[in-house]
Amino acid sequence: MNRSLEFIYYDSDVNLFTLTAEGSSLLKEVESSKKDILVVSIIGAARTGKSTLLNLLTETNCFVTSNSTEPCTLGLNAVYARDQSIIYIDTQGLFDGKVDDEKLIALCALMSDVCIYNVPQVIDSRNISNIANGVRLAVSLYALPSGTIIIIYNFLVLVVTIIAC
């Protein structure tokens, strides 16, 4: 295992997160293995050591680290540590206007068993309010009935509920 896989791609032109073919293969593998797995994601501003921390947790160098202001993670990248039965998810940096923070936080909150909010120093009230909108979006989506399709497009959240006949 040399590199994390591109799990969910973020297209900033249309503000859409899309599951990649690699991501889909990983989900199929997990589903067919019928193993209980844990999903651990990490969010936070760029250059706060998110990828470095995940490399430590996975004991690999799969997540690319960089001090550059150009993001090296676009969207969400993943590593499936089969020996630990954990999928680790690295994410694009928040709070620099290059990604829709609210949707990224909501995505991580919904798909993770554990979501690490990485801050360079001590967490403060500004950090909490930064993530509050994303968490609120996640909660509103989570409360939806099953059979509901959620389409997040630009700033609109379109909810379609399929009524079983």
Ligand SMILES: Nc1nc2c(ncn2[C@@H]2O[C@H](COP(=O)(O)OP(=O)(O)O)[C@@H](O)[C@H]2O)c(=O)[nH]1
């Ligand atoms: N001094 C110091 N540098 C760190 C630490 N963690 C990461 N770095 C460095 O900070 C830069 C950004 O780290 P990276 O993991 O790519 O941050 P990310 O953008 O949040 O994923 C890299 O050059 C890392 O080597 C840390 O705990 N202390």
Ligand SMILES: [Mg+2]
């Ligand atoms: Mg990174």
